[in-house]
Every structure is written in structure tokens, then in C-alpha cells.
Amino acid sequence: ALSIVNDLLDISKIRSGEFELNFAAVDVEEVIAESVQSMQPQAQRRRVLLRTSFADGLPQVLADRRSVRQIILNLVSNSIKFTMPGGQVIVSVLQTESGGVRIRVRDTGIGMSKTEVAVAMKPYKQVESPARHAHVGPGLGLPLTKALVEANRARFKVRSTAGSGTRVDVTFPRERIAGSRG
Numbered sequence: 001a002l003s004i005v006n007d008l009l010d011i012s013k014i015r016s017g018e019f020e021l022n023f024a025a026v027d028v029e030e031v032i033a034e035s036v037q038s039m040q041p042q043a044q045r046r047r048v049l050l051r052t053s054f055a056d057g058l059p060q061v062l063a064d065r066r067s068v069r070q071i072i073l074n075l076v077s078n079s080i081k082f083t084m085p086g087g088q089v090i091v092s093v094l095q096t097e098s099g100g101v102r103i104r105v106r107d108t109g110i111g112m113s114k115t116e117v118a119v120a121m122k123p124y125k126q127v128e129s130p131a132r133h134a135h136v137g138p139g140l141g142l143p144l145t146k147a148l149v150e151a152n153r154a155r156f157k158v159r160s161t162a163g164s165g166t167r168v169d170v171t172f173p174r175e176r177i178a179g180s181r182g
Contacts, residue, residue, distance in 0.1 A: 021064035025178035035072040047085035055094040060178035074145040075105040083109035099174035112160040
């Protein structure tokens with residue numbers, strides 16, 4: 001219940017512009033490694049393989065470390081939750097051709113149709129399907145994560161196919177690279 005209340009407060013603060021961010025150079029590889037390590041017990045309980053893939057020489061991004069960690073935790077938790085035993089979740093990071101940094105969380109889970117993605121992106125809405133019946137929640141995960149991404153001046157994109165998994169990209173543009181002059 002406390003987690004739900006905190007999520008509601010965070011969404012309110014983001015929408016009203018009162019969410020305080022401490023922008024600094026963030027080593028996304030380090031934040032992801034820490035976050036994934038903390039999620040390994042959940043993945044192991046669900047018998048889901050959780051792994052990472054990092055490109056060499058990744059630059060740091062200008063972001064709020066705490067909210068980047070929350071973004072990763074939310075995305076990985078969702079992926080684990082909706083991936084069947086024996087499936088996998090891969091968190092990868094690379095530098096884009098345009099000089100930005102893209103974090104990708106990809107799973108082999110139950111996925112969603114385009115219509116279901118649209119529903120999942122609305123606060124307080126849940127995708128209704130038999131495969132999701134066991135995972136009832138307040139419907140804040142993806143909307144809050146998207147709001148946190150946008151508060152960090154990055155882009156959020158979800159691609160999913162029912163029965164084939166989901167891929168979420170969080171892309172920090174070149175302007176958000178530490179030391180970049182835009």
C-alpha cells in the first residue's frame with residue numbers, strides 16, 4: 001500500500017512540476033547492474049533468466065540517478081512478472097548513431113497488442129486478459145515510468161506483440177550526454 005501511495009505522489013509531483021530531480025552525470029551501466037542484481041531473486045523465484053548486455057565505452061548521461069534506478073526497476077519488474085518460467089529478460093545499453101544512449105528492456109513474456117499497450121499506458125488502467133489475471137495492480141507502472149523518463153528529458157517507447165514479448169526503449173538524446181555541447 002505504501003508503494004502505491006508513493007507512486008501516486010510521484011505522478012502528482014511530476015504532473016505539477018514539483019518533482020525534484022538532481023541532474024548529474026550518471027553511469028547507466030552501473031545503475032543497471034545494481035538494479036538487475038537486486039531483481040535477480042525475483043527472477044529466480046519466477047525461473048526467468050535475467051541478463052545484461054552493455055556496449056563498450058558508454059558515456060554517462062545527465063539524469064537523476066534515483067529516478068533512473070526507479071525506471072530500470074519498474075521495467076525489469078514488469079518484464080519478470082509477465083514472462084513465463086523458462087523465459088528471459090535482457091537489459092541492454094548502447095550508444096545510438098546520433099550520439100545518445102539507449103537503454104532497452106526486452107522480454108519473451110506474454111506481450112500486448114497495440115490496443116493493450118494503449119490501455120497499459122493510461123494511469124489506473126489494467127490490461128484485461130486471462131494471462132494477466134494473477135497480476136492485479138493499481139495500473140501505475142508504465143505511466144509512472146514514462147513520466148519519470150520524460151522528467152529526465154529522455155524518450156520512452158514501447159513495442160509489444162501479444163504472445164511474443166515486449167521491448168521498452170528509454171533513449172537519452174545526445175544533448176543529455178555528460179560533457180555534450182548539444
